[in-house]
Amino acid sequence: ASINPNFMLTAKVSKAVRKHIDEKGEAPRSLDELKGKYLDEATLKLASSKNLKYIYQGPKSFRLRTAPSSASVKLAGKEKGDKTKATWTTSSAGSASGAPSSKLATTETGWKYDPTGKPDPFKSFILAAAAQEETGPKVVRRQLTPLQKMPLSEIEAGLKAIIWGQLGSKALVEDATGKGYVVQEGTYVGQHDGIVKKIYEDRIIVEEYRRDPGKGRLEPNEVVLKLKKVEAEY
Incomplete structure (x- = not known):
């Protein structure tokens, strides 16, 4: 995945401010003090166009804030009335294909399951679940980044x-x-x-x-x- 250009811009400005602190002994009062030695004019103009806010908080303390992107604002303002309607397709017999078939709905009568003498098909799953609870949480393995x-x-x-x-x-x-x-x-x-x-x-x-x-x-x-x-x- 590619790194967000706005985040890289903020990181570049932050690195320049820290270099200023390292050499001058204190943080700049504004980003204009970084022009030339620490940041080029194009980067400063880009920071201004991206509404990157620099806040001086003390001799060695500062904060950078970024404005939300237009895409995120547009997503947040999406209309609530956008709903997908369910549709039914009609078969050749004239009934809706989503409705259950009468043949499928019919069940046989006169048969009853007798579990006597038969193994419990769910027993192994129950024991496995109990063993997992005793050994604590399991970590799901994913493809490593x-x-x-x-x-x-x-x-x-x-x-x-x-x-x-x-x-x-x-x-x-x-x-x-x-x-x-x-x-x-x-x-x-x-x-x-x-x-x-x-x-x-x-x-x-x-x-x-x-x-x-x-x-x-x-x-x-x-x-x-x-x-x-x-x-x-x-």
């Missing part, structure tokens, strides 16, 4: 930016080759079936399942992935 092949320590090291917007918070993670991936709540990450539960301004909360040798079942384990802070040099 690149993020699921990376250990959480590598994902934390590659955590480059966390962006907050009106449509929710997202994070940008780079692998060892420099390829970027967008992470949001519900994204599967790590090698132990981890899932992103919450994204804060400075950290990501991941819940993964590990087998407890004492209990013999999978137990949830919460892991915090912290965004590396920018240290200013004086």
Whole structure:
């Protein structure tokens, strides 16, 4: 899946602001201070056209907000009266094909099932269900994504930016080759079936399942992935 261009723009601006903090010791008061050395004029114009809002919150604190896309606004305003009507097709006999056939509806009489001496056909399924409840939750195996092949320590090291917007918070993670991936709540990450539960301004909360040798079942384990802070040099 391709990365949203608006998100990549926000990540690029965020990276430039952090570089400014690293070199100047404080965040810029506005994006205009980044022009030239940190951001080119074309990127600044694009940020303005995309309504990217920069908020100065302190010497080393800032926030970037993005406006919702027109597509999402249009989707939210979809008319409620759009309903699909059920249709019936008429057969050659003149009856609706959706109606049950009289021949199919007819049941034979005079026959009764006697379970005496016969094995219970549902017994194996009942025992299997009970065994599953005793061993705890089972993790459904899916086709692994690149993020699921990376250990959480590598994902934390590659955590480059966390962006907050009106449509929710997202994070940008780079692998060892420099390829970027967008992470949001519900994204599967790590090698132990981890899932992103919450994204804060400075950290990501991941819940993964590990087998407890004492209990013999999978137990949830919460892991915090912290965004590396920018240290200013004086």
